[in-house]
Amino acid sequence: MTSKASTTKKRSRAKATAKKEVNGKKSSILQIQNLPLGNIKPDPEQPRKTFNKDALQQLSESIEEHGVLQPITVRQLNGHYIIVMGERRYRASKLAGKKTIPCIVRTYENNDVLEVQIIENLQRQDVEPTEEAEAIAYLSEKYAPADIAKRLGRTDNFVRQRLKLAGLIDGFKHFVRNGEMTISLGVGVALFEPEEQQMILETMGEDFNAHQINRMIKDQTYDLDKASFDVTDKKLVPKAGSCIECPFNAANQGNLFGEGKMVCTKAACFETKKSKSFLNVIEKSKKENILLIPEIRQYWADDENNQLVISQLEKSGLKVYLLDDVEIIENPIKPSIEAIKIEYQHYDYSEDELKAELEEAMQSFNEELEQFSTAKEKGFVNGIVFHPETYQNKEVFVKVIEKSKDKSSEYSAPLANRKMADCTPEEQIVKIxxxxxxxxxxxxxxxxxxxxxxxxxxxxxxxxxxxxxxxxxxxxxxxxxxxxxxxxxxxxxxxxxxxxxxxxxxxxxxxxxxxxxxxxxxxxxxxxxxxxxxxxxxxxxxxxxxxxxxxxxxxxxxxxxxxxxxxxxxxxxxxxxxxxxxxxxxxxxxxxxxx
Incomplete structure (x- = not known):
């Protein structure tokens, strides 16, 4: 009895006139009409494309027993009625063998109908993620992400991630739809241009492999906290501007890699900035007469990548000194109790033992600081040491290791850096x-x-x-x-x-x-x-x-x-x-x- 009474009350409310607020605007009082299903058509532009068959069957059985409890919304077009909201109820009613369905007929202007459909669908719980992403992308043409988030009752980060997911190529969307690819991994792939995504897809082969994709994403993204250049510099590459405001900085696309984590997803731009900053370091070295030292040992000098770096320095007119050719004094970092605790975190040290380690570290620091402070007095000059792959660099004091030819005080540059005419006959034979x-x-x-x-x-x-x-x-x-x-x-x-x-x-x-x-x-x-x-x-x-x-x-x-x-x-x-x-x-x- 309770169930029937409740159903009667719901039907009574459904038959009553109602005021509805859609898209932030109040409509006029609208009458519910029972329209023939044969006169109603789904909207081909409807953003929702997938319907769960099992859930649809369950709704059909409910409608067969109780009827449609909530009317669908339609609009008139060329003698028919086009569904605005409620296609799932319409499909279930057809499955249940119903001839009519309760409807509210409304009139919409311009693109309002599509916007209403999108918002109505996005507020449901069972929306397929890639369809949800495409729908939010449509709304983003008119509204800012924050406004969309308010309309949908979602967070800004959720909207930004879905906007990124909309950029996924169809080949990967298929894996998201069938549940093989997680949404977060899909967002990671969507960070790249369509051509790059296609390359990742083809490299992966026919079978989906999340581990391989994660590895490729890691290989093609760059941690901006470890960049060799100033990420705030707007003039390094003027067309690209600062990395802080760049849309290809993952921190500006939602927390894709962690809260506030700055990760560059535009490989070409990152490499351009890295190369430009290195050229600037070379120019500074030449202009201010600073020795530029690559972090390369003589043992690894013949490595192909190292040879490219050495060649670049030589072409820029610089004498090339490797780590074996120089002494380096760096500005020491003052130790702290926090740093000591981290260093010895795997040891069961007492507070007193940690303090003793700090005292010993401070003693070493003071000795290194004394060396650094008196470096120029001992014949050291300004230098820059850089990593040959990342180009990360730091300013140091440098002294070329003196290698005497005889007992006099004259010293020569490394043999590889000297011209043939400046070498002794023995050295010329070696060079030849x-x-x-x-x-x-x-x-x-x-x-x-x-x-x-x-x-x-x-x-x-x-x-x-x-x-x-x-x-x-x-x-x-x-x-x-x-x-x-x-x-x-x-x-x-x-x-x-x-x-x-x-x-x-x-x-x-x-x-x-x-x-x-x-x-x-x-x-x-x-x-x-x-x-x-x-x-x-x-x-x-x-x-x-x-x-x-x-x-x-x-x-x-x-x-x-x-x-x-x-x-x-x-x-x-x-x-x-x-x-x-x-x-x-x-x-x-x-x-x-x-x-």
Whole structure:
């Protein structure tokens, strides 16, 4: 009885006239009408596109028993009624076999109808996140995020995150809709331009992999707290302005990386600012005669990235001193009890023991401060030390380590920085030999690159000849050196492995054997051989994979490889003959000086 009485009261209220406030404006008194379902059509522009089938069926059963308790809102258009609010009730009524449905007919101006639909849908609890994001993006064309948040009863951060999510490309929206991708991860991907998102999507492959996406996001974002430049500087790159106000600063897009965390999501802009700031440091070094020292040890000087940095300094007219060539005195940081507690947080120290550690740290600090304060008196000059990758830098005092030629007080710059004419005959021979080693490395690499390029342009991969022993050895070593990670297995071997998620390791091996064909195996190995060789400084003389590849190719392209080698041998012989003559002259001079 109670249920029927309640239903009767609700129906009575539904039949009564009502004043409604929509979009902040009061409407006139409107009469509820029972309209035929056949005269009503869903709005094709309706922002809500998805409806839960199970929930719709439950509502249909409720309507079949109790009727529609809340009228839908419609507008007239070309002899029909278009739904403004209540498409779910309309769909459920059709499922329940109803012929009519209670409606409020309203008139709307311009885009008011779409705005009402959007706000009505966004206030529901079951809105799909990407549709919610697109709807909020539509509202953002007219309202500020704070205004949208007030209208929806949401936080500013929620609205900003949904606005970012709206920028997700369809390929990733699919993963959000089916529940594979979390909203926070979707927002992380949406930080990037559509072209960059497409690249991330293609790199990931067919199967969704949250760990891989997180790693790619981390690789393509930059912590502005660790930037080598002043993030408040508006003039460093005038078109970009300050990072503080930049829309690509995650702190201005909601708390995507934590409360107030400044993270740059525009890689190209960050790299431009980093490079520009480094050029400014170089100019300051030249203008104020400050020694600029890269944090590179002699042992790592031949590394490709380090060579680029060294080359940049040399092209700017600076003498290059590495860490091994100088002494450095930094301005020490005064210790505090808070810093001591952090340093010894994993030790069970008493307050007295921590104070004792602080006293010892203060003593060291005072000694270092004395060194820093008297650095110039001891022959140190102003210097800047910088990291060769991040370009983060700090001002220090520097002294070039004195390396005497004899007992006099004259000292020379490092050999690599001196011109040939300024060197002794012995040093000239050293420089000549070092240059020759370098030239051979570069030359061998070019020769190897030509061989590899030539083979890549042939039909070698499609060859049906039986594999040679050299090819199998090359392939084995290639796997040994480079390994095949899990993602590559899924990407390149999935057709052989089948649905590996439902198999044991033994079943996967058996399935692989069953599907493997000799022709495919040959093609796979030859594909691996041509892709796994290494260019750069790793030529075929100093890399196991490459020399095995080179030997393997000899059996197929001997005459072509011989032709390439012959040209390089002739060049090398001519150059070495000239060098022998030059060294012979220098050795004669040395003999004369010693006599």
């Amino acid at each position: 030999n070092e240059r020759e080693i370098r030239k051979k490395q570069i030359e061998n690499n070019k020769q190897f690159e030509e061989v590899v390029q030539m083979i890549r342009e042939t039909e070698y991969i499609n060859s049906k000849k039986t594999l040679s022993t050299d090819e199998m050895v090359a392939f084995s070593i290639s796997l040994f050196e480079n390994n095949v990670d899990y993602m590559s297995q899924q990407k390149y071997f999935s057709k052989f492995l089948g649905d590996s998620s439902k198999m044991t390791k033994v079943e996967m091996v058996e399935n692989f054997k069953k599907k493997l064909k000799k022709e495919v195996f040959h093609k796979l190995i030859r594909y691996m051989l041509t892709k796994q060789v290494h260019f750069g400084e790793s030529n075929h003389l100093n890399n196991l994979t490459n020399i095995s590849f080179y030997n393997a190719m000899q059996g197929y392209y001997k005459s072509k490889i011989d032709g390439i080698e012959k040209e390089y041998v002739e060049k090398r012989n001519k150059r070495e003959a000239r060098l022998k003559e030059r060294i012979a002259i220098l050795e004669k001079k040395i003999q004369e000086l010693n006599d």
